[in-house]
Amino acid sequence: MSRLCTARPGLLLCAVVCVSALLYFRQPAREGPGAEPPSPAVVECGFYPDELCSALFEGRGAASQVAKFCRNPLGSEILERLYAPGNCSQISQGLRFISRPLSAEEGNFSLAYIVTVHEELAMFVQLLRAIYVPQNVYCIHIDERAPKKCKSAVQTLVSCFENVFIASEREKGAHPGFVRLQADLSCMEDLIRSQFQWSYVINLCEQDFPIKTNKEIIHYIRSKWNGRNITPGAIQTAKPEPTTSPSRPESAPEGSVRASPNQRFQEEPPYNLTIYFGSAYYVLTRAFVQFVLTDTRAKDMLRWSKALQSPECHYWVTLNHVEDAPGATPNAGWEGNDVRATKWRGKEGDAHDGCAGRSDRDSCVYGPADLPRLVRSPSLFASKFESSAEPLVLACLERWHRRRVLQQAEVPVEPHWHFPRQTHFRVH
Template sequence: MSQLRVTKSGLVVSAVICIFIFLYLRNPTPAEPEEEPVHSEVVECGFYPDELCSALFEGKGAAPQIAKFCKTPHKSEIHAHLHTPGNCSRISRGLHFITRPLSTEEGDFSLAYIITIHKELAMFVQLLRAIYVPQNVYCIHVDEKAPKKYKTAVQTLVNCFENVFISSKREKMAYAGLTRLQADINCMKDLVHSKFQWNYVINLCGQDFPIKTNREIIHYIRSKWNDKNITPGAIQPPHINNRFKDKPPHNLTIYFGSAYYVLTRKFVEFILTDIRAKDMLQWSKDIRSPEQHYWVTLNQLKDAPGATLDAGWEGNVRAIKWKSEEGNVHDECKGRYVQDICVYGPGDLPWLIQSSSLFAYKFEPSTDPLVVTCLERRHRLQVLRQAEVPIEPQWHFHQQSHFNMRLNH
């Protein structure tokens, strides 16, 4: 009997030791940061996070919780391309930029983009390659206060594309100040004087991402807004006007609206030369967030090219979850609110892909990296499906067999 007890005890001890060794080998002591492999994030998200992305788009309950443990799948890869010496062909191919017009229709309709950035290098690259096509033109405004290393990396990328350039005059960006408005105008001057012809200009910031493809954006503009400006907004309430330091110049009726727009080239040329626009820009130096007044107010002038008088809040330019609209326009923010604007979390993906807007704001990959990654991979698949030219292999991201299969349903 005693021998049996000894045998049982020995078996228990052996089992415990085996379990300990198994757990130790499965969960080794974490290496120091400098010893981590370049793609250590693959351990958590897998090489192709498409199965998780599909679950997030479908709104499966456990998916957002799993996504919290995922690091950014593309950040180290993007940084490696921009910080490692190499030629532009390697950068363009390695970062999966589309290098030909994907249809005759798109090739004949050129858009200009103004992108203001100050941080999140990888996010900027993801945004640019999502909207990049060779027939468009892109003016990048980099915050003058941005770190030198950041500016150098952006310049490295920009140098690889003839139709992408950094604005000739850069502002030190300040929240709610004139600099946001001035940065756009600086880029507009560069765009008008560039050798590129374009039909409309769209402004973005580094925390935006497209929901629609280039082809879908063109269709939307042509469907209802052909030769017209899109500046969502409404007339400013009288009690708000009392907060202005001085009366508006030229007895302008001030409107309040979105900082985002889609403007015709003729309207851009108009605001760069018209005395009312110039005087309003000067007046705007003394008001808070003047970009929320400037574009929509000038678009109400009857003689402004492409003016859309009393269009109200029409124009699906940007999908934003405002805290004040929770329960009406949207269910809730699945990420977190920052200054009453939702920073999207993985649980917001179903709402985003159902939106009719062209772009969405606001994303922070440092907080929820998988949100942009999933949107980007889905967006690229849609872009390539709509193409009317042969697809080049480097335009694809890594194999997306599961994701592709799910989206086909």
């Protein structure tokens, strides 16, 4: 937890700045160009105040300016708890993990998650505690190239939960490519062998975050996709347009990704399969996962995919169009593409209003000004976030998400499930 303003020479200045900043955030939003006053340049956040987060959710321009001066005390707290000696009760309660199913409906519908981790330990913990409930099961794939200290800390955390485990087979560099595909398949094998009877599997990476609760995710699956897989995509066309990005098609809807330049395949696809391209992310039924791991066509498709530039963007969507595959949607196109909110570069003014954070390759790292759009989005998850670049975005979103989770709970809420309410600032 961050400190109050303790430096005696700066105590008076700190008090003045704190009061003026809090009074500003509680005022109604001003209208008209240039109406926002400049933010106090000397202010740095302590434990992120609810007033500042609320101002960001309301789209206050000056709040985004204040946010630039914020560090990430949440990240520091997470690292301290995982690196310091302690028992599992201290770790799980100190990190505010949900410890019971929050409703009978959720307790009777278990999800499986595959989460890939590279080196952002604090972000991974924030993601895991946001999606964690004891009736779900979680396979964590840690990049073999991750720092030893990071891998050790993940192991410490995972050992405290019987429904969270590290993948038995780990790949090096589990980024887009065949290693990413193999990492997911390794986790799927572990999940099928586990004692947990889950219904659907969802894959995420450490830079993702949920913007719907576990209950809302279940409602979405049951109401729109009951018994079917979600793998949006389209038929791989013969030739790309000259302006097409190497990682996604310009004509595809927001959130889609492109598998590879559409050069002619060196070898014909096995079984004369029609090759599709689409998202590397999915929501798959347990029966479909068993099909992928055992069916001869799926195995031959995997071997054939090794030669492709981004096989993870071909593999799932192609197999989902095999008519006799469990949960297949042979006639689906980009349906289900709204599962993940992503701002793609080049889609400004069409699918979104521009990147308020910073561009990273083909997509946007969300900034504070993106928060109003995120909390109104119909998507289940959003990508992507960086705690080092924009720490306040994920901190505010996590607090908003936890409040929403607890508001929907149908069981008594444990005190340690709440994030502490702090409303102070301090001078840097």
